[in-house]
Amino acid sequence: xxxxxxxxxxxxxxxxxxxxxxxIKPGRISVLIxxxxxxxxxxxxxxxxLDMPGHGEVVFNGRSYQxxxxxxxxxxxxxxxxxxxxxxxxxxxxxxxxxNILLPLSKRTDSHHIVNxxxxxxxxxxxxxxxxxxxxxxxxQRVALARAFALKPKxxxxxxxxxxxxxxxxxxxxRHLLTLRDRGIxxxxxxxxxxxxxxxxxxxxxxxxxxxxDGKILGSGGMEFFNDPGSxxxxxxxxxxxxxxxxxxxxxxxxxx
Amino acid sequence: MNTFLQIISNHSEAFLxxxxxxxxxxxxxWGSGLAIGTLLGIxxxxxxxxxxxxxxxxxxxxxxxxVLVYLYWAHYPMQTxxxxxxxxxxxxxxxxxxxxxxxxxxxxxxxxxDFPEQYTIAAKVCGLSQRxxxxxxQMPILLRQVIPPLLTQQVIMLxxxxxxxxxxxxxxxxxxxxxxxxxxxxIHIYTALYLxxxxxxxxxxxxxxxxxxxxxxxxxxxxxxxxSENLLxxxxx
Numbered sequence: 008x009x010x011x012x013x014x015x016x017x018x019x020x021x022x023x024x025x026x027x028x029x030x031i032k033p034g035r036i037s038v039l040i041x042x043x044x045x046x047x048x049x050x051x052x053x054x055x056x057l058d059m060p061g062h063g064e065v066v067f068n069g070r071s072y073q074x075x076x077x078x079x080x081x082x083x084x085x086x087x088x089x090x091x092x093x094x095x096x097x098x099x100x101x102x103x104x105x106x107n108i109l110l111p112l113s114k115r116t117d118s119h120h121i122v123n124x125x126x127x128x129x130x131x132x133x134x135x136x137x138x139x140x141x142x143x144x145x146x147x148q149r150v151a152l153a154r155a156f157a158l159k160p161k162x163x164x165x166x167x168x169x170x171x172x173x174x175x176x177x178x179x180x181x182r183h184l185l186t187l188r189d190r191g192i193x194x195x196x197x198x199x200x201x202x203x204x205x206x207x208x209x210x211x212x213x214x215x216x217x218x219x220x221d222g223k224i225l226g227s228g229g230m231e232f233f234n235d236p237g238s239x240x241x242x243x244x245x246x247x248x249x250x251x252x253x254x255x256x257x258x259x260x261x262x263x264x
Numbered sequence: 265m266n267t268f269l270q271i272i273s274n275h276s277e278a279f280l281x282x283x284x285x286x287x288x289x290x291x292x293x294w295g296s297g298l299a300i301g302t303l304l305g306i307x308x309x310x311x312x313x314x315x316x317x318x319x320x321x322x323x324x325x326x327x328x329x330x331v332l333v334y335l336y337w338a339h340y341p342m343q344t345x346x347x348x349x350x351x352x353x354x355x356x357x358x359x360x361x362x363x364x365x366x367x368x369x370x371x372x373x374x375x376x377x378d379f380p381e382q383y384t385i386a387a388k389v390c391g392l393s394q395r396x397x398x399x400x401x402q403m404p405i406l407l408r409q410v411i412p413p414l415l416t417q418q419v420i421m422l423x424x425x426x427x428x429x430x431x432x433x434x435x436x437x438x439x440x441x442x443x444x445x446x447x448x449x450x451i452h453i454y455t456a457l458y459l460x461x462x463x464x465x466x467x468x469x470x471x472x473x474x475x476x477x478x479x480x481x482x483x484x485x486x487x488x489x490x491x492s493e494n495l496l497x498x499x500x501x
Contacts, residue, residue: 055389057389084388086388086391087390087391089389091389093382093385093386097383097386098386099383099387099401100383100405100487101408110392110396110400111391111392138483139487140483140484140487154390158390
């Protein structure tokens, strides 16, 4: 399990995370929703130990990372067992898409076999030998997902990966994420699209959603969260969003599916 | 045409020596600029206050005054004031090397500061070692960014050496005057031949390199722009 316990993080005098608790289980999807500036990306970076939390604990498969760190204390981050797919993809621009996936696998003897499998899974054959600036954002997104998948991580943290995708591409991403989940990978999916969150959660009762606002988790649960979000702020947030179905149909504000 | 060839033939030794001086001077300036300038650039990024601020200040001052002024000042008034006589070649080499060192350090510092952190973060979460990250990710990206402006800078320095080689080596200067007096031709014949035989081919070659690398640099910048602006629709550079 990957868990964050009482995670606090400040930038200067501004406290962005105020004692957050989250759990990501193997083979399960956890969805994190919340308004802009609520601390979603900061939480992902803290869980991945890219930005060290100011206070709290990150637990990865029984290994505990306690914060704050002692002076001169160095830690051994759990990369790539825990990896991140960012909103902006972060593909290396001087390498072709194929090499972007191959480079982290350079020590493996079956790297080309893995990449060929991924090309089939993510339908990347038509553009895999191009450079990142020669393909669309949706295609880059698929490569970023494939790169993360190729690492065979135990947990993937995904930060707003559908923000630049159209409805059809979002549907494709959902299928890929479900494939990853079926292979035992635990995921934390940050999104502001409620329909995307619903589609992910609707497939399995063990999946969970968290609502974060102002650096605090104000609600969590399974599919029932959408009908009974608990806190007033979570209700307010849900009621202010349009619900989009996976096939692009708009469900009007405040209506129930 | 015969006169042209005759001049080259008669004074080939002088021309070759002129080229030799320019190459010698250019090599010193390029070598010191790239080696010391790169080191200074890295140090000014690491020690922003102690080294970074003074370096930026000196670079600003150096870049604000024409090279010609520094060369004349170092060659004539400064030596008179100090009461020393320094070999003109050494004077030119020191002045131009100093200018090049600080220009290169500024280029390196800027590129290091602007290096997109996301590529390093991606390398981290992919589990790449620090060595692989430096040699396979950071260095190639940095080189693509820094080579075009550095090449341009070195071409500018080459221009300066052409002038410096004339004023700094009296012998060459005297030969140029002798060419003029013997042939009763203006000094620009010498200059034109010099440019034609040496500088133009070199400039063409450098320009080719510059254009090729600039294209890569632009593509990179374009990608950075798309990433940073987080465009919502599919885009191509």
